[in-house]
Amino acid sequence: MLTDWAQAHERGVVVAGPMWDGDRWSDAVTEFCRRTGWPLLAEPCSQLRRELDGVAVTDHHDLLLRTPWADDEPPEAVLRVGGAPTCKPLRLWIERHRPAFALVDPANTWTDASFSVSLHLPAGPDAVADAAGKLPRGASGWAQRWADADARAGAAIDGVLDAEPLLEAGVARQLGRSLPGGHALYVSNSMPVRDVDSYLRARAEPLAVHASRGASGIDGVISAASGVAAAGTPTTVLVGDLAFRHDLGGLVGTFDSPALLDLTVIVVDNGGGTIFSFLPAYGVVDAGAFDRLLTTPPGRSSAELASGLSAALGFEHHRIRSCEALGELLAQSQLGSGLRVITIDVDADANRNQHRRIAEAVEIALAAGNPDLR
Ligand SMILES: Cc1ncc(C[n+]2csc(CCOP(=O)(O)OP(=O)(O)O)c2C)c(N)n1
Ligand SMILES: [Mg+2]
CATH class of the missing domain: 3.40.50.1220 (TPP-binding domain)
Known part of the structure; x- marks a missing residue:
């Protein structure tokens, strides 16, 4: 049939x-x-x-x-x-x-x-x-x-990303470039799963990529990724700042057996739930109400939280800014086990703007190949 x-x-x-x-x-x-x-x-x-x-x-x-x-x-x-x-x-x-x-x-x-x-x-x-x-x-x-x-x-995407500071698209692209074969990548709902869909490229060496799509929950992300790592696969989890704070308890959960887990938590901190700023209501409804009800910016940054908890729980914390620094840390994940938290501060406006410019660059690149679309 x-x-x-x-x-x-x-x-x-x-x-x-x-x-x-x-x-x-x-x-x-x-x-x-x-x-x-x-x-x-x-x-x-x-x-x-x-x-x-x-x-x-x-x-x-x-x-x-x-x-x-x-x-x-x-x-x-x-x-x-x-x-x-x-x-x-x-x-x-x-x-x-x-x-x-x-x-x-x-x-x-x-x-x-x-x-x-x-x-x-x-x-x-x-x-x-x-x-x-x-x-x-x-x-x-x-x-x-x-x-x-x-x-x-x-090529159009690279043209934008290579010329600009590290933002969310660049993080997703770098994960595909740097994670060693045989590793697992666990992606949180909200923008991480979407950014990885848009920017992580096909590779020769397989990478197991997991997410809990279900009802798109942003809860339990670190715990779920710990489960993947506990099964013996070195695991990197990409998570937003709100999802990170939803499951700080998941970090504590790794505390009893740090040597048994190889888990890298990458937190993209864009100051709250910025997925909502891609909705049509953004910029139309009152900005204060939008922020309070949807973005819900946290009072403390993920870097502050991670550095405080790193002393208490004994994990490494790195606050990084560049693609190169991320690439180096990810490549090192072959070297040992334990818990590491990497925080990356992202300016939400710059990030939204970059997403828009990437989409425009792709449209222009495609139209250039077809006179009918120009
Ligand atoms: C358990 C749960 N609570 C609330 C939501 C609604 N929700 C969807 S995305 C999101 C924001 C997530 O923020 P963050 O993790 O920082 O990711 P970002 O949007 O910035 O990429 C929220 C609150 C949800 N999906 N699951
Ligand atoms: Mg966020």
């Missing part, structure tokens, strides 16, 4: 949403993409954002799908594996174009809040492998279009 379905469409994409066992899908998805010539839009939490031979793995679909380029040649088909994707522009793109949509869903969860699925298959990777095996090799022009756009987007 999946074979006929795939053959009926030329311009398809494979979407990989969050799943802890993405490794099990890797061969099947790779072969399916190779045969169909469809690109793979894999978020890091799918475990499939990695270099896969012969597959156009997109790193930057979150940014690509905000541009006119995305609607210039709309998709005819989407094959999804894994949970509901984190990327909002991807959801909106699918809602806008209503392509044929196959969900391969072994646990029969049918997570599809926008009712986009047109073919539901309660099946696993074998079904995808089986279909791939029967498909003839398709044309690769479509995958190449995505690969070219993704490369342009990547």
Whole structure:
């Protein structure tokens, strides 16, 4: 059934949403993409954002799908594996174009809040492998279009990030560059999971990327990451300042067995819950009320909290400012075990502004490759 379905469409994409066992899908998805010539839009939490031979793995679909380029040649088909994707522009793109949509869903969860699925298959990777095996090799022009756009987007992003002080996008990009293979990255909800989706690039060496997407809670993040580390995998957790203070108790939890855990906590301190400043209400409603009710800026910085607690609990605390300093610390995480907390102060306005300029730079880069979009 999946074979006929795939053959009926030329311009398809494979979407990989969050799943802890993405490794099990890797061969099947790779072969399916190779045969169909469809690109793979894999978020890091799918475990499939990695270099896969012969597959156009997109790193930057979150940014690509905000541009006119995305609607210039709309998709005819989407094959999804894994949970509901984190990327909002991807959801909106699918809602806008209503392509044929196959969900391969072994646990029969049918997570599809926008009712986009047109073919539901309660099946696993074998079904995808089986279909791939029967498909003839398709044309690769479509995958190449995505690969070219993704490369342009990547260069535009680097152009902005390399010229500016370290902010949230640069942290996410650096995690992908510096974390050693075999490590785990645990990302908090709110902006960390989104920044990692937008800026962490496919790598050759696998990195297990986890998040508790569920109801998007920002509670228990350090504790959950400690659980990953306690299972024996060196783990780095990327967390916002509010989520950090929600689970300071999680730091205490590591206290009894510091030598058994290899856990690095990276706190991006932007002065509260700044995800809300990306909402339409920001700048429209009264600024004081917005801050008090939504941003809820904490009185003390994460650096102050971390330095006070580091003395009490005996962990290392580093307050850093640059990409280089972050890269050096992350590379050292191979060297030993224990708990480390790295705090990074981020100016929320500069960060919001940079996100906007990155999106503009990507749009310009894509339009430059296509006279119709200029
Ligand atoms: C347990 C829980 N409480 C409240 C919320 C609502 N909420 C969503 S994002 C967010 C702000 C998180 O702030 P921070 O961790 O600093 O991340 P940032 O938005 O700055 O990236 C809040 C309070 C939630 N998702 N979960
Ligand atoms: Mg914050």
